[in-house]
Amino acid sequence: MKGVDILTFSLGQDRIQALKRRLIQERDDLEKRVHENGHFGLASSYRDSTGELSGIDNHPADAGSEMFERSKDLALLEKEAFRLERVDAALSRMETGEYGRCVACGSFIPFERLEAMPTAIYCVEHEPRQETSDNRPAEELFLYPPFGRSSVDERDETGFDGEDAWQIVESWGSSNSPAMAEGNNIDDYGNMAIEADENDGYVEPLESFLATDITGHNVAIVRNRAYRQYMASNEGDHLLEPDEVVDDTYK
Numbered sequence: 174m175k176g177v178d179i180l181t182f183s184l185g186q187d188r189i190q191a192l193k194r195r196l197i198q199e200r201d202d203l204e205k206r207v208h209e210n211g212h213f214g215l216a217s218s219y220r221d222s223t224g225e226l227s228g229i230d231n232h233p234a235d236a237g238s239e240m241f242e243r244s245k246d247l248a249l250l251e252k253e254a255f256r257l258e259r260v261d262a263a264l265s266r267m268e269t270g271e272y273g274r275c276v277a278c279g280s281f282i283p284f285e286r287l288e289a290m291p292t293a294i295y296c297v298e299h300e301p302r303q304e305t306s307d308n309r310p311a312e313e314l315f316l317y318p319p320f321g322r323s324s325v326d327e328r329d330e331t332g333f334d335g336e337d338a339w340q341i342v343e344s345w346g347s348s349n350s351p352a353m354a355e356g357n358n359i360d361d362y363g364n365m366a367i368e369a370d371e372n373d374g375y376v377e378p379l380e381s382f383l384a385t386d387i388t389g390h391n392v393a394i395v396r397n398r399a400y401r402q403y404m405a406s407n408e409g410d411h412l413l414e415p416d417e418v419v420d421d422t423y424k
Contacts, residue, residue: 213246259292
């Protein structure tokens with residue numbers, strides 16, 4: 174039995190013709206779309222898009238928009254060209270009777286799959302594009318661990334590193350919200366930064382609200398947030414406070 178006859182026997186003449194008409198229509202649409210808009214704008218020169226004879230005397234940033242648009246046009250054209258190749262290949266396989274067979278195992282591809290993807294050359298079991306690629310960009314190796322090689326926390330060092338730099342920037346605000354914060358039970362925008370509970374500028378909470386002068390004799394208490402948390406946790410005695418108190422409620 175010839176290849177075309179086997180294909181007809183497997184899928185049926187009506188189904189084959191319906192798929193063929195779809196492929197021909199898609200091929201015509203692709204060719205029309207590519208040629209009518211000048212290959213997605215690539216037919217026009219830099220001079221046409223910017224109105225200048227040359228961009229040599231301009232800063233590269235001046236041509237940023239044009240470079241972005243040209244890169245986008247190249248990507249769109251490459252995508253359509255790849256699709257057109259697959260459609261042409263499918264039509265060629267129809268002529269030789271190879272259409273509808275998996276190139277990996279040789280079994281017939283179900284019509285339901287061909288109806289959803291007329292250019293399919295693999296059955297579902299052997300479709301390579303359903304497997305997640307392990308190929309990762311080289312930048313990921315360079316940036317590992319988090320914050321890249323500038324992170325020293327993993328080496329038990331206390332120096333200023335990349336994470337500390339990010340914490341300073343993050344303290345000015347971000348697009349994050351308590352609902353999307355990394356930690357659990359975050360109900361305050363001020364507590365959702367990385368290591369938001371970390372002591373900044375002191376080791377023990379006591380050091381942040383006990384104040385003294387240069388002589389070390391005149392001791393005062395600054396009633397800041399750390400002080401209120403310290404007292405609320407019953408770690409201090411209100412009766413032991415000196416008479417001189419500096420009220421810093423809003424700190």
